[in-house]
Amino acid sequence: MRILGLIPARGGSKGIPNKNRKDLNGKPLLQYTIEAALASEKLERVVFTSEDETLITLATKMGAEVPFVRPAYLSQDTSGSLEVVQHALKELSIKGENFDAVCLLQVTTPFRSPLFIDEAISVFIKKQTDSLISVQKVPHQYNPHWVFEASRQTLKIATGEKEIIKRRQELPESFIRDGSIYITKTEVLLEQNSFFGTTISYLESNPKTYVNIDTEADWKKAETIAKTL
Secondary structure: OOEEEEEEOOOOOOOOOOHHHOEEOOEEHHHHHHHHHHHOOOOOEEEEEOOOHHHHHHHHHOOOEOOOOOOHHHOOOOOOHHHHHHHHHHHHHHOOOOOOEEEEOOOOOOOOOHHHHHHHHHHHHHHOOOEEEEEEEOOHHHOHHHOEEEEOOEEEEOOOOOOOOOOHHHOOOOEEEEEEEEEEEHHHHHHOOOOOOOOEEEEEOOHHHOOOOOOHHHHHHHHHHHOOO
């Protein structure tokens, strides 16, 4: 299976100025993801997509391929990741490069290892699902079976059940997607306009080295983690 490693990053960032090229423990944030992707044994190709010339220059020096410049309309605050991936696939197809699936690696979750990427790909291929996502386990107190939705000033169980599960031991495992890895079949991305399709496999990220950088507090957490690696 030919799987494209795709790394998106744009120049603008409101929460943390120039976040994607800001130094984190001695190297630009985007370098963590590029290095991990290039060290993966199961990615066919590693492509960086951006509209920003500074980021493009940095990514190229780090070894990522930049076969096209992302248009400005796909680099706004409101631009969706799905459209960015679809654009990349179409640009590569024009150049004669086609892939069975895309492994999307976001710069803001920098501490995934090459082994984690390869393990995710192995699970994705073995399970033969439309997609795979990396996840974090939901603490039992936030399990959806114990979460309530407000309805006309009353509460109902979020799962729609009539009776609440009383014992923690009876709660099914629940997860949230953490944004570290998305792997999706090309046909699902292009024909279904979806990152997920109808069947989704998963792989748990290491909570000790996980961070999704959006705020200054996240950045400080990332600095602390980076010093331990």
